[in-house]
Amino acid sequence: MRPFTYERATDLGQAVREASQTPGARFLAGGTNLLDLMKLEIERPQHLIDVSRLPLAGVEDADGGLRIGAMATNSQVAGDRRVREHYPVLTQAIVSGASGQLRNKATTGGNLLQRTRCPYFYDTTKPCNKRTPGAGCAALEGVSRETAILGASTACIAVHPSDMAVALVALGADVETQTPAGDTRRFPLMELHRLPGETPHIETHLIPGELITAVVLPPPPPGGQIYRKARDRASYATAHASIAIAGGQVALGGLAHKPWRAVTAEAALAAGASPTEAMTAELADASVGELNAFKVPLTTRLFAAAVQEISGEAA
């Protein structure tokens, strides 16, 4: 691990100001992803601002929904009685990711900002445009099934690994932030992450030093909710494909550089198409290679099964 200096933030405004003014500064929350990458020297911060003890860990009722503090741990959110009762898709998504120990440490904000698990991002002997912009992408010609089929570019075919974020996108969540200038911003989570384009190293629309302070859930949508995930192992593995359904809203995981809101499938389903037809329409423009082509039928079948399961519960 490269040397760095460490400080524990006690004031939100001061933390974001310092983060924007100190060269090489990064926020540290749960650290489960950042420290892993620092050990591999993929992340090389010069200064860590530990925000884990800022008073941002509460889960509060808000306008018929919930306001989840950015420092609330994954376990805390998944186990919250209100989340289990009114947003079961969120609990299901969180507990389908990582391990018990990691979920106890990982935070809501950190989960959204975790880096890709693309094996070529982790392999420092291979070029990666995320690690070194302009270096090239070894995954393009590489041996991996864990690559994107939606929204990818010739610079990057990595996928976003979060399960939680997929459920939050289906639920229509907003993100709340604090900017270095001291302003509070609020915008749809769907607009947090970027597609890779030519700059895959820039993964979100956050400005330097801006800190996620909360995720805000609207009132639960009418209709059933479900999270379904397909992966290589029964537990503790990222998704080849995952699906979150919340009422009429559908989001997909494991397929793109960001949690993917499936608006085409939603519209088709609402217009009376079968789940298979709806997902086939959503994935009509999918760009696949030999190794990840399986994600198209996998996602389509996973969606059909998930819709059937919700219908069964409603009946």
Next chain:
Amino acid sequence: MLTTITVNGEARSLDLDPRTTLLDALREHLLLTGTKKGCDHGQCGACTVLVNGVRINACLSLAVAHDGDEVTTIEGLGTPEHLHPMQQAFLTHDAYQCGYCTPGQICSAVGMLREVEAGLPSHATRDVRADAVLDGEEIRERMSGNICRCSAYPQIVAAIAAVAEAES
């Protein structure tokens, strides 16, 4: 950087390089070598300890970030004369072979049972609205962050189930 952590009930002050993980602070600075280093990347669970009663991977946590926290390691759970029920159950059920993963398995299992008691669902919980019933499937899912290279899994599940049953 001066850091004070209460380890197994005793306040310990250390002057640490900020890069020191909680795992290395325990093993290299406090010489509590019961907690093991396996993968050092949060994948194997050998480093599992309880921080403020909650199980975490000590390898993915900076010691300086735990200033003021209470850490329990395998050495603090029980003693050779007075074993923790989970330690005794691992002996009774022969829940290990080489033993390297065992401290992490035991700390993880102790933390896991508290999570069940607190109502935390898992991926194996059919209805996340209802409280989980701790069967073998639930134990396996909840312990998936602890790898046993000798594959003593059936005995590990039996040991944990026995403690859970005795506690209920």
